[in-house]
Amino acid sequence: MSRKLIYLAILYFMLTLPVNAAELPTKYFLPTSTAESIAKAAIAECNKINVPISVSVVNDQGRLVYFYRGESTGSNTVHTSYRKAYTSATLKVPTSQLTLAVESTGYSQLGKMEDDILLLTGGLPLLYDGSVVGAIGLSGAPNPIIEEDCGKKALSQLLPQ
Numbered sequence: 281m282s283r284k285l286i287y288l289a290i291l292y293f294m295l296t297l298p299v300n301a302a303e304l305p306t307k308y309f310l311p312t313s314t315a316e317s318i319a320k321a322a323i324a325e326c327n328k329i330n331v332p333i334s335v336s337v338v339n340d341q342g343r344l345v346y347f348y349r350g351e352s353t354g355s356n357t358v359h360t361s362y363r364k365a366y367t368s369a370t371l372k373v374p375t376s377q378l379t380l381a382v383e384s385t386g387y388s389q390l391g392k393m394e395d396d397i398l399l400l401t402g403g404l405p406l407l408y409d410g411s412v413v414g415a416i417g418l419s420g421a422p423n424p425i426i427e428e429d430c431g432k433k434a435l436s437q438l439l440p441q
Contacts, residue, residue, distance in 0.1 A: 310339050310406060310414040314438070315346035318406065318416055321434035323348060326421065333420040333427060334361045340412050342366040342396070350420055357419035364403030365417030366396045372412045375403035376428055402427035406439060 315337035326333045332350035334357035339345050342365070349358055368375050378399045401424035406414040416435070418427035 308408050308411050308413050310337070310345055312345055315414065318434055318438050319346050319348050321437055322416060322418060322430045323350065325430040325433045326350075326418070326426070329426070331421045331426055331430070333418050333430065334358055336361040336365040336417045337406075337414060338362070338365040338369050338417070339414045340369055342369045342415075345414065353420040360398065360400070361402070361417040361419035363396050363398035363417065364400060364419065365415045366403075367398050367415075368403030368405045368417065369412065369415035371397075372405055374401075374405065374428070375399065375417075376401040376424075400424055402431070404428065404431045404435060406435065408439060 319335040319337050322335050323333060332353050334349045334353045335347070336344060337346040344362060344365075347358075347362070364375050367378065371378065375398070379401055381399065402419060402421075403415055403417045405412045406416060416431050418431050421427045421430075
């Protein structure tokens with residue numbers, strides 16, 4: 281019986297010894313509730329100026345987390361808002377910075393690199409602690425600068441930098 285106890289004690293100590301594992305970096309993610317809050321804040325900002333919009337919020341990989349289609353918005357706003365968000369998340373910049381890129385040397389094919397890349401103003405990356413955790417895309421306003429402004433105001437309320 282004492283031999284069995286010795287084996288159990290050795291096994292217990294082996295299992296409780298610290299293991300030198302590789303340290304993995306912390307990765308933030310975008311919860312659905314936060315994505316919904318961001319979208320609703322952007323909608324509220326555009327509603328203040330009577331501009332209906334559709335809003336897509338995606339994670340850092342460009343996968344849809346939350347979507348809202350505004351009253352009386354065109355059917356094109358569904359996919360357009362998603363593509364703006366996708367572009368901003370995957371390229372990690374506001375889409376307004378990309379609109380001139382197609383005219384720059386070496387970037388003329390940027391808009392053709394993938395079907396969901398859309399080089400129109402209205403997509404903004406969502407940053408948390410210096411990391412892109414997702415993006416918002418807005419569509420439906422008569423001018424995409426209005427969309428971007430609504431998105432910026434919403435982000436400044438919910439994700440202060």
